[in-house]
Amino acid sequence: MTSPTSIEKGNEHIAIEIDRGYSSSEKLVCLLHLTLLVCILSNPLKKQILSLCHSTEFLRAKRALPGSIHYSVIAMPSPDSSLMPLRVCDRCIRKKVRCNQARPTCSRCFELGETCSYTSVKRKPGPSIGSHYGSNSSKSRRSSGSQDFPYKRRNSPSREAPRKDLSSDEAAPASEGHILQDPLGFSPPVTTANQTPTNVSHIASQIIFTPEQAEYLLESYFDILQDANPIFSKELFLHRYRSCQCSEDLISTILIMTAKLTGFTVNEDDPIILDTCLDQILSSSILEDDLIGDILSLDQFRKAFILAFYEFHQFPGHQAWLRVGRVTRMAYRIGLDRLDHIRTLYPDWNTVSPEDIQEWKSLWWCLYRLDTYSNISSGTPYLVDDSVICTSLIQSHAVQPSGASNNSSELFLQPKSEDLSKVLLAASSSPETLLMNVHNITTAILRQAGLVFRLNLPRSQEAIGAQVAKVERQLATIRLALPPGWLNPRRNAFSDESHADHHARTITVLHLRMAQLLLSIADTGLRQGDEWLLSWQNVLETSQDIASIADQWDSSFCLAVDPAISFTIFTAMIFLDLHKKATIMAEHNHSSDIDHHITVLHLQLQHFARIWTLPRLLKLSFESFSQSVSGPLSHRHITLILSRFEAPLHPRWLQFLSSANTVLADCQ
Structure with missing residues (x-):
């Protein structure tokens, strides 16, 4: 009720x-x-x-x-x-979908820009009685007399999408052409937890993919989110998939999510079906996660991580944050944080192949990143403790002929964060995994800056000032330890850097800039007089640096990188807008430059917003802030806003947005 x-x-x-x-x-x-x-x-x-x-x-x-x-x-x-009495419209009845039954246009028809129509006689949703029943021969005739319809894709890669055979507007039964049908030869993993009654395989029966389409979508998966979600070795994964060694639930989850993100559709109902399947998978997987326990099921953990990553960026909020935390605790329970240590102690881990150990490590470090983004954006403590991680960084996906790993080349995040630059120098000796490891190292320094920023309010000024200075020294050594040309916002053409590698490198540079921005904001809250003005200038400088990186952004890579970078874009936009409206800027003629930077960042955020809900909400949040906070802003106004900016998704910040005008008016 x-x-x-x-x-x-x-x-x-x-x-x-x-x-x-x-x-x-x-x-x-x-x-x-x-x-x-x-x-x-x-x-x-x-x-x-x-x-x-x-x-x-x-x-x-x-x-x-x-x-x-x-x-x-x-x-x-x-x-x-x-x-007016609530009633399902004719289109939703015919398509067998749920809607909010609003008048004159329900939610489903609103999405398609249509107006609801209603027959004079009410009838129950679904097809007419008996329409599902027919002889096997009629089914075979229907599937044999099919026509080809090309899929429509957004941001299509160079390879051509396969065509799908359809005989009518009705979807074929789940037994015909289903992605889990025998021709694909899927088999459950060797170590698998008990399946719940509502598993992904059952949910996926609502969608029909031919083997060619499944292969195409799996290939497409490695064109998207590879920088943000490198939990697979592509060659090893595709080899196991073609050898029927992959979990059905994992494959179904990847196919449905990839089809959704890339716009892989045949008819107007496909997006609705994909949405329904994803919603059911997200809901049913909570119980499945609880049943994993201590069983070594790599594919189940991959599926749990993929869903946590997807929900955090597509449905940001409390439940997504809880899901990320649950998966992180699952990793701790199994021991992914000390993988190199427990392998020597427990027989079940000792029998895992070197290839799978590398896959487990990749999964752990991706979870390390997700723990960072989800908690920095929410203003909450990290679940992963950097000082006790005993899982080495990825050195190479290749395995030695003897089948053993090279322990002498293993790299660990040092317990003392001051030694991150030494790890970075050692990681430079492995070009194959350099981008991945630099990403993890820059994430580590971003975590340090986020911790200082979060502790800014309850701690004393002296303690926070010392922490800011400490992390700034670490940040300086990391910048100097990077390979030559790494901080260049443009593509290093002389080094034959690919466009994909350029954008992957750009994300690590944005990590460093975001870390510096958080430190500068924290330092500004500690200063008075001329020192405050100098710190406030550092905030402007770093925000401009972030905007200069966005100048070189190619929107076609928005699916290939982590959309959590939207938090960096959003934060820079907020403080550029504050600088523009500050009274002190009236003495300087920088308004046009700041307007350009805001425009560039806003457009970059808009590209991400076409794919993900998270940047879409951040975009609306900035626009609401910019309209509700009008200038000129005094030192007192800025100090008040700094005290309210705990995190982009923090509830108190969202509440401040709804009453910013009143709060600032009272601060005179």
């Missing part, structure tokens, strides 16, 4: 349904979070906000709220229309 809360403006009406069991304070928190999306109906961004509210992601984003607060949004043209 729900209790509706509504906001009205003219002839428009937004009904927000919140569970009646929640207290008034919980409802207030829920509404404050909604202000980021549906706060002011007179806002110039109203159309964009309402469009996002009706998107599939938003309608299924109940998990994005803190705690267990859930809500639904219903848009209606006028309060009178709410009196």
Whole structure:
């Protein structure tokens, strides 16, 4: 049972349904979070906000709220229309999909820009009785007389997508052409936990991929997220897939997620089916994760990580944060944080092949990155303790002829963060894994800066000042230990650097700039007078450096890199906007330069927002901030805003956005 809360403006009406069991304070928190999306109906961004509210992601984003607060949004043209009886429209009945039954346009028809139509006679959703039954011969005739329809893809790679055989608008039964059918020869992994009744294989039966399409999507997976999600050795994974050695659930998850991200569709219903499958996989996998226990199932952990990564970027919020934490604790339970140590102690790990050990290590370091992004963005402590990690960095996916690993070349993150530059120098001797290891090392220094930034408020000024100086020294040594030309924002053409490697290197440079930005912001809060002005100038300088890197960005690589870099873009935009509106900038003629930097970063964020929900929300958050915070801003105003900026996704920051005008007006 729900209790509706509504906001009205003219002839428009937004009904927000919140569970009646929640207290008034919980409802207030829920509404404050909604202000980021549906706060002011007179806002110039109203159309964009309402469009996002009706998107599939938003309608299924109940998990994005803190705690267990859930809500639904219903848009209606006028309060009178709410009196009309709720009913599923003809299109949703015909397509067998769920909608919010809003009038005059439900959520599904709104996405397609259509108006709902209703027959005079009500009938239950689904096809007519008996339509599912037919002889086997009729099914075989239907599949044999098929036609070819090309898939439509967004950002298609150079290779041509395979065509799919369809005989009618109806989807064929799950037994025909299913991705888990015998012709592909999938077999369960050797070490697999008990399957839950609702597993991915069952959910994936709603989608039909031919073997050629499955192969194509798996190849496409390695064109996307490889920098952000390198949990596979491509050659080894594809070899095992073609040898029928991969988990069905893992393959199904990869195919569905890749099809969703790349826009792999045949007809208008495919995006809806993909959304439904992904939602079911995310929901059912929670129970599956709890059943893994201590069983060494590499594919299950890969699937758990992929879903955590996807949910964090596509449905950012409390539930996604909890999922990342759950997977991290699963890794600790198995011992991925001390993999090189437990291999010598336990027989079950000692029998794991060297190739799989490298795969486990890759999975651990990807989880290390995800732990960093999820907690820096939320303003919460890391779950991974850098000082006790006993899993070495990746040196090479190649295995020696003897089958043993070369222990003498193993590199570890040192317990003392001051020694990161030594690890970086040693990692430079392995060009094959240099980008991956530099990414992990720059993530480590970003974690140090994020820790200082988070401790800025409760600690004394002297302690924070010492920590800022310490991490800045580490940052300086890391910059100097990088290979020549590494910090160059442009592609190193003389070194024959590929475009993909250039953007992967750019992400590591952005890590360093973000670390410096967090340190500069923390230092600004400690200073007074001329020292404050110098620190405030450092914030501007670093934000401009981030924008200069964005100048060289190629939007075609937005799927190939980690979308969590959006937090860096967002933070730089916030402080560039503050500098533009600060009273001190009136003495300098830098307004046009700052406008250019903001425009570049905004466009870069917009490219990510076309794919992921996380940058889409950050984009709206910045636009809301920029409009609600007007200049000129005094030193006192800036100090107040700095104290409220705990993290981009922190609830108190989102609440501040909804009342920034009032708070700043009271600060005179």
